[in-house]
Amino acid sequence: MLIEFTKMHGLGNDFMVIDLVTQRLELTTELVQLLGDRHLGIGFDQLLVVEPPMRPDVDFSYRIFNTDGSEVEQCGNGARCFARFVQARKLSFKQRIRVETASGVITLSTDRYGWVEVDMGKPKFEPSEIPFTPKAITKIQNAYHLDVAGKPVQLYVANMGNPHAIIRVDNVLDADVETLGRAIESHPAFPDKVNVGFMQVMNQRHIRLRVYERGVGETQACGTGACAAVATGVREGWLDEGAEVRAQLYGGSLVIRWQPGYSVMMTGPTAFVYEGVFSPDGLMAQAGMKPTPSAS
Numbered sequence: 218m219l220i221e222f223t224k225m226h227g228l229g230n231d232f233m234v235i236d237l238v239t240q241r242l243e244l245t246t247e248l249v250q251l252l253g254d255r256h257l258g259i260g261f262d263q264l265l266v267v268e269p270p271m272r273p274d275v276d277f278s279y280r281i282f283n284t285d286g287s288e289v290e291q292c293g294n295g296a297r298c299f300a301r302f303v304q305a306r307k308l309s310f311k312q313r314i315r316v317e318t319a320s321g322v323i324t325l326s327t328d329r330y331g332w333v334e335v336d337m338g339k340p341k342f343e344p345s346e347i348p349f350t351p352k353a354i355t356k357i358q359n360a361y362h363l364d365v366a367g368k369p370v371q372l373y374v375a376n377m378g379n380p381h382a383i384i385r386v387d388n389v390l391d392a393d394v395e396t397l398g399r400a401i402e403s404h405p406a407f408p409d410k411v412n413v414g415f416m417q418v419m420n421q422r423h424i425r426l427r428v429y430e431r432g433v434g435e436t437q438a439c440g441t442g443a444c445a446a447v448a449t450g451v452r453e454g455w456l457d458e459g460a461e462v463r464a465q466l467y468g469g470s471l472v473i474r475w476q477p478g479y480s481v482m483m484t485g486p487t488a489f490v491y492e493g494v495f496s497p498d499g500l501m502a503q504a505g506m507k508p509t510p511s512a513s
């Protein structure tokens with residue numbers, strides 16, 4: 218049995234996309250990890266899966282897996298690729314689709330140049346909504362002080378369907394993304410782990426951002442991370458409300474807009490890289506693992 222897939226990216230945040238509307242495959246954690254391995258499998262930051270809708274008012278279900286095999290609630294760059302993928306594969310001819318994720322329904326609209334605007338829903342900031350459960354909450358206005366490996370770190374928290382911690386830095390190029398990102402990602406104060414963004418505010422409509430993604434490591438770009446950073450910047454008064462803010466990441470820029478009380482809107486490009494097929498059983502066998510029991 219061969220499974221067709223498409224390799225795509227959004228600003229260098231790269232994805233393997235599989236249509237499970239017309240194909241059948243059981244996705245075990247081991248298989249996802251193997252597919253995500255850049256030496257033994259295909260390699261990706263996230264695996265995106267298109268499935269039939271579970272309810273009548275949406276067009277598709279959208280499932281997301283990180284490289285480490287964990288299934289997660291949301292992926293912003295992936296959402297834009299999802300919209301282009303279902304059109305290319307002729308699963309939908311609509312310009313605007315509604316898709317259900319583990320964190321709720323999002324709406325994706327494609328323009329004639331292939332850019333996709335995503336209504337990412339409203340950000341949440343309450344610790345219980347992240348979830349963020351520090352032993353003692355030390356807070357000055359909206360900033361929390363967290364002990365990370367013996368050092369105090371000031372951070373903000375936001376949920377964009379998935380959890381984010383945001384640290385404001387003077388210069389993203391000097392930020393200790395690898396060490397600090399890794400330590401905060403798995404800090405006990407974040408029971409579901411967390412994505413960690415390092416944001417430099419350039420002016421009221423421009424940020425630079427690096428993100429250490431939960432279950433992956435630092436990526437070229439993170440869509441939900443950009444939304445969380447801009448929503449935090451607007452909430453703190455560093456960025457203009459309701460204005461188009463340029464979020465500049467290693468892989469390029471996104472346009473993010475947030476008016477408090479409304480959804481965060483994200484617009485950006487997508488790219489197709491190649492199409493291919495893989496044999497789940499063949500891959501597992503070569504990696505010395507047992508064949509998938511019910512793949513058919």
Ligand SMILES: N[C@@H](CCC[C@H](N)C(=O)O)C(=O)O
Pocket residue numbers: 230262263283289290291292293294295379380412430431432433436438439440441442
């Ligand atoms: N790359 C993403 C976020 C993917 C999920 C994230 N690593 C998590 O675990 O929440 C994006 O573009 O939003």
